[in-house]
Amino acid sequence: QVQLLESGPGLVKPSETLSLTCTVSGDSISSGHDFWGWIRQPPGKGLEWIGSIYYSGSTHYSLSLESRVTIDLDTPRNQFSLRLTSVTAADTAVYYCARRAIIVGSSGHVIDIWGRGTLVTVSS
Amino acid sequence: EIMMTQSPATLSVSPGERATLSCRASQSVNTRLAWYQQKPGQAPRLLIYETSTRATGIPARFSGSGSGSGTEFTLTISSLQSEDFAVYYCQQYHIWPLPFGGGTKVEIK
Numbered sequence: 115q116v117q118l119l120e121s122g123p124g125l126v127k128p129s130e131t132l133s134l135t136c137t138v139s140g141d142s143i144s145s146g147h148d149f150w151g152w153i154r155q156p157p158g159k160g161l162e163w164i165g166s167i168y169y170s171g172s173t174h175y176s177l178s179l180e181s182r183v184t185i186d187l188d189t190p191r192n193q194f195s196l197r198l199t200s201v202t203a204a205d206t207a208v209y210y211c212a213r214r215a216i217i218v219g220s221s222g223h224v225i226d227i228w229g230r231g232t233l234v235t236v237s238s
Numbered sequence: 239e240i241m242m243t244q245s246p247a248t249l250s251v252s253p254g255e256r257a258t259l260s261c262r263a264s265q266s267v268n269t270r271l272a273w274y275q276q277k278p279g280q281a282p283r284l285l286i287y288e289t290s291t292r293a294t295g296i297p298a299r300f301s302g303s304g305s306g307s308g309t310e311f312t313l314t315i316s317s318l319q320s321e322d323f324a325v326y327y328c329q330q331y332h333i334w335p336l337p338f339g340g341g342t343k344v345e346i347k
Contacts, residue, residue, distance in 0.1 A: 153338075160325075160327065160338060160339075160340050160341040161274075161276075161282065161327055161329075161338040161341070162337075162338070163329070163335060163336045163337055163338060165335075166336070174334040174335060174336075175335070176335050176337075177239055177335060210281055210282075214331070217287065217293075219287075219288055219291045220270075220287050220288045220291070221268070221269065221270060221288060222270045222331045222332065223331060224272050224284065224287040224288075224331055225272070225274075225282075225284065225329070225331075226284050226287075226293070228281040228282055228283075229281065230281055231281050
C-alpha cells in the first residue's frame with residue numbers, strides 16, 4: 115500500500131523559506147512511472163496545484179508560483195521536497211504531497227494517492 | 239493556462255435526491271478530467287478519472303460524463319447519502335499546469 119507523509123516546520127516567518135519533505139513508502143520515486151507533487155489549500159479555501167516532478171528530475175510548476183518554488187527528489191531516501199521562498203501570510207495553508215500515476219483506464223497521470231497534509235502558518 | 243470553472247459554488251440537496259455538479263475547461267482537455275471529494279479535515283479522495291471511470295471502491299451512485307467537446311463535464315450523484323455531503327473538485331490532467339476548479343460544496347438542504 116502506497117503511503118505519503120509530509121513533514122516540516124509548522125511555522126515560518128514572513129520573507130523566509132518554507133521547506134517540506136514528503137516520505138514515500140510502498141513505491142519507489144525512481145521507478146520511472148509516476149510524477150510526485152505538491153498541492154496546497156489555504157484555510158477555508160480551495161485546492162491550489164503547486165507543481166510536480168518526474169523521476170528524471172524534470173519539473174512543472176504553477177505559473178503563479180514558479181518564480182518562488184522548487185521541487186526536488188532525494189532518491190536514496192525515497193523522498194521529495196518543496197521549497198517556497200519569500201513567503202507571506204498568503205502562503206499559509208495545508209500542504210499536501212501527492213502521487214500522479216497512470217491507473218487502469220487512464221490515458222494520463224492522475225493524482226491517485228494523497229498525503230494527510232500538514233498545516234504551515236506564516237507569521238512572525 | 240487552462241482555467242477550470244465549477245458551478246454552482248454551493249448545492250443544497252436533500253438526502254436521497256440527485257445532485258448534478260458542473261465543471262468547465264477554458265479549452266479542450268480531451269477526456270483527461272478527474273473529480274475529487276474532500277470532507278472536512280481530510281485529504282481529497284479520487285472519485286472519477288478519464289471523465290467517467292470510477293476509482294477503486296467508489297460506489298455506483300457516482301457517475302461522470304462529458305459533452306464530447308472536451309470542455310464541459312458533469313459529476314452526478316444519483317441518490318445522496320449522508321456521507322456524500324462534502325466539497326467536490328475537478329482537475330484536468332491534459333496540459334501543464336494542472337489547475338483545480340474552485341470546488342462545489344454539497345450541503346444538506
